[in-house]
Amino acid sequence: MPKEVLFNEAMVLQKATGLFWHKGYNGTSMDDLTKATGLSRSSLYNSFGDKHSLFMRCLNYYLSDQEKSLMQAVGGTASPLKKIKIAFKYMVDVILRDEKRDGCLMINTTTELCNVDEEIGTLVLKNTDAMEHLFQQWVKEAQQQGEIGKTFSAQAIGKHLLNTYSGLRISGQAKPDKKSLDDIVKVALSVLV
Amino acid sequence: MPKEVLFNEAMVLQKATGLFWHKGYNGTSMDDLTKATGLSRSSLYNSFGDKHSLFMRCLNYYLSDQEKSLMQAVGGTASPLKKIKIAFKYMVDVILRDEKRDGCLMINTTTELCNVDEEIGTLVLKNTDAMEHLFQQWVKEAQQQGEIGKTFSAQAIGKHLLNTYSGLRISGQAKPDKKSLDDIVKVALSVLV
């Protein structure tokens, strides 16, 4: 029987993700990754393939982690409108807690690699659609329950909400100021009437 | 007297900017830059300093160019509200014309370097403030002329508009779809009543 793997895979992914998040894909070297994870080159290659494969694993790790957190944040309420409001409050909180100003790994990856890496491009698209769908679902339910009007379609409002979220990550990275972000959310969500 | 410089500086900056724009700062090598500009290593270093200095020059070149284009787009009207609407129509056009999906160099730079490069960080902040101020000025004038209401402050609406623009660049990079972008603009600008 083979020797067992000594490291905790989730731990390694967490460390690697943190590094890619902070320095970007091109800004992170395999040497950085060995130092951060504590694994040797061979272990890293043996367990996760090359740099690109490891990065893909990290992206998926990040996404499932983010989704889990968001769902937990909005889990307390049944009202779809409240879910939306809580989600944005939560996002602003997350942004303001991001002291290193690393932003959102998904958005960072979009701007860095979307146009030069097809595999990344499709992952980005898939995630965008998923996020859009999530918002649209909430809006649809809120409209059905009469919490918000039907002046605009759930599709359009959902896209606007995702767009506002993406904007918040950029705005927060450029200038992490609570009042600014709160203002943005206040105005952007004022369409939900 | 010295030998004269043979190349056109603006042309070199344009080529270099295009490369940084497409591949990012860390993704672009000095070798790439010599090939794209046609200059030799020594000429590049002699005329623009090191890679970082050249990049800063490119960023400023890009910004002044973008500002010029935007101002030209909105130059046709005197109404501040129309200026805002035209600006967003123009932005959507620009995004849809961006076939390579390179996005906005300023936003790409924000996500790539803002958190690891102080000099970039201050430039990003400066530009953010300038853009914010531009939108706020238009909103303020529109409010004074009664084109839009005073439910929200010009500051808040201006921030929201800039945030929407940043979001559009991300949304457009992830999924460059005219209907989606139009929907976003329609909903986001519906707060201007």
Add this chain to the structure above:
DNA sequence: GTACATTTGGAACGACTATTCCAAACAAAA
């Protein structure tokens, strides 16, 4: 304890990185 299958550390690889250096090319002034 021995055989086996896998992981591990570390050396080694060639390619590429940003940058420097120098001699040759060159245009204008003397």
Add this chain to the structure above:
DNA sequence: TTTTGTTTGGAATAGTCGTTCCAAATGTAC
């Protein structure tokens, strides 16, 4: 035409890049 000061191309530098390789270490089954 000679001098002068700068630009130019290309070689050279030292370092880092992602990746591969191999011998040693190690845990399990017999």
